Amino acid sequence: MNTSSEENLQPTTPAPAAKSRRTFLFKLSLLVNAAVGALVGVPFLGYLLGPALEKGSRYNSWISLGALTQFPEGETRLVDYRNPVTTPWDGETGNVACWVRRISGRQFQVFAINCAHLGCPVRWFAQSKLFLCPCHGGAYYADGSRASGPPPRGLFEYKHKISGGQLMISAGQMPTLATEACLKKPLIQLDPAPKRPSCQS
């Protein structure tokens, strides 16, 4: 009984006319399904890849790090800011830290906290004038250039400007090797920093 019904399902016996029509309808239904499936898939993909399709620079905007008077000349200080793009449920992850170096007067350098190697937070050591990374031992000089270790480049620098007595930086996204944050040429350690106003606008 069971085997005979299975045999009936085998596409060996049906009349050619019926077969061609049903086969055609079946193929048509598959085609319709594929088309509708693709159509439904578009919003799925768009939703999923939305953050990636956004142009990276659109996340950036100018924010203030505080009055110039907060930054003593010749010193490098840790400054926190709230990322311009956040949601209320980001909590403390929406806060970002950066290193502000006031070389002199109106000359600044603002470095991302993230090591250029793998993004770990670098720490400034004023006595040895080095940034050190806790993860794999990357080291950078005071001007952000690579000193030693695995980083392929110097520290990421924010674009900055001074407006109304405030130090402003262009921030918004996590700096990575793909964002190429402010690196015009390989940094040379002996170059005096003021000669490289690449991140100053």
Add this chain to the structure above:
Amino acid sequence: MSKLRQRGIEVYDWIERRLGLAKPIVEAAEHPIPASSASWWYVFGSAAMVLLGLQVVTGILLALVYTPSAGEAWNSLQFLNNHITLGWLLRAIHGWGSNFMIAIVLIHMVQVFLFGAYKFPRELTWMIGVMLLLLTLGMAFTGQVLRFDQDAYWGLGIGASVTSRVPLIGQQLVHALLGGPIIGGATLSRFFALHVFVIPGILLLSVGLHVLMVLRLGINEWPMPGRLVRKATYEREYHELIRKDGIPFTPDAAWKDALFAAAIMLAVLACAFFFGPFGPTGPPDPTIIQTSPKPDFAFLWIYAVLAFLPPDLETPFLLIAPVILIGALLLLPIVAGEGEKHWSRRPVAVLMVACIAVTLGVFTRLGTYTPWSPIMNAWTGDPVPVAYLRKRTPLERRGAVVLQNKQCRDCHSLGGSGGLRGPALDSIAARMTEDQIIRQVLQGGGNMPSYGNALNPAETTALVHFLLTLRGKDLPPAVDASQHLTNRVPRD
């Protein structure tokens, strides 16, 4: 009593007539296996499956309390640890269960490899097994992210940094991974969806296929040296073996699986009870930079490898090596689908396992104490040994102060304490002359930054004079071999 029993059988029959599942299940449980395969070596696969079940149950229980929101996740973990009855134990079981699962899956894989079980006709079973290993590791990584603490936050940073190295679409990939421009709420939600829905769904489906294929093709027979696998004859030989000395899996072999699974569950419970849950460490606040992020145990070896790659090689290595590694694992049964199964006749296979195990072991060990990382507080925390300061001139002692103050100790050790990034300085003057030390300090080189800008001449002089006193246990001072030649007064 017998009437009640009769009634029970009737209910069972009623259901079974409609469902029809009991028969195939019983048949699967009693499927014949080679008597030689009823071995303690064949218990790891089922143990991994039991652990997966444990992870699913504990995972669902944790999801009752856990809040997948970047602002609240860390607090909800603290709440689980401290305020929910037995919450700490559930977290501990889930965490230890994860570690055990990775270990058992790896042991299972090694056993299958050494017993040649991946050969014809079980190639696809092996390939799905490779996927299962990757999915297990994927669960471990996403799970580590859900423990939304400092390590999770900076672990995501490492993930994003690695992703950013992909050419052309690096930035887009990073934003797709993070769900936005920074690590935040969207990132955690993405990883929550991966850890709770996507990966477990694929994992359970793949486990189903994996087990189905084991049942369909039969469990691998105990390999015998000299009994070669040939595609033309293997299946006939296997069926002959089953016919001659096959035994039902249940109960003849299943008791070993059951006992081992019970032992593993007990071990997980014991570890969870005595060692407690993992973290969370500090809150995921990127403005707290006093942290030394570290991945979980299973990924320590990768963390270590990343410390040793030359900068120019790193991106190609990161993008190409995983493809080769996974490709090799997947293609193994296609390349070596026939031939000898027994490990005693496969020296290359045994050597490979040994090499991979030693490599993973060494890198993992290095990852536990990260000798490449500066010890950030060694300069204030680790004193100069008193013996190194006795009978020293004021200038030399001043040099010791410079050594501490300029953070040299963060990378260099004295008397066994301090960083391991650079060489220990206890006998530096026995290896380097004064000129060499001055050059090394001021210009750097090797793996050392130059300190020319961080030291004034007086500090440099003091530091070098102190370093020249460090000659271990009275080793002779280093000399420039050409010194007496250059200083020699020419004869006549």
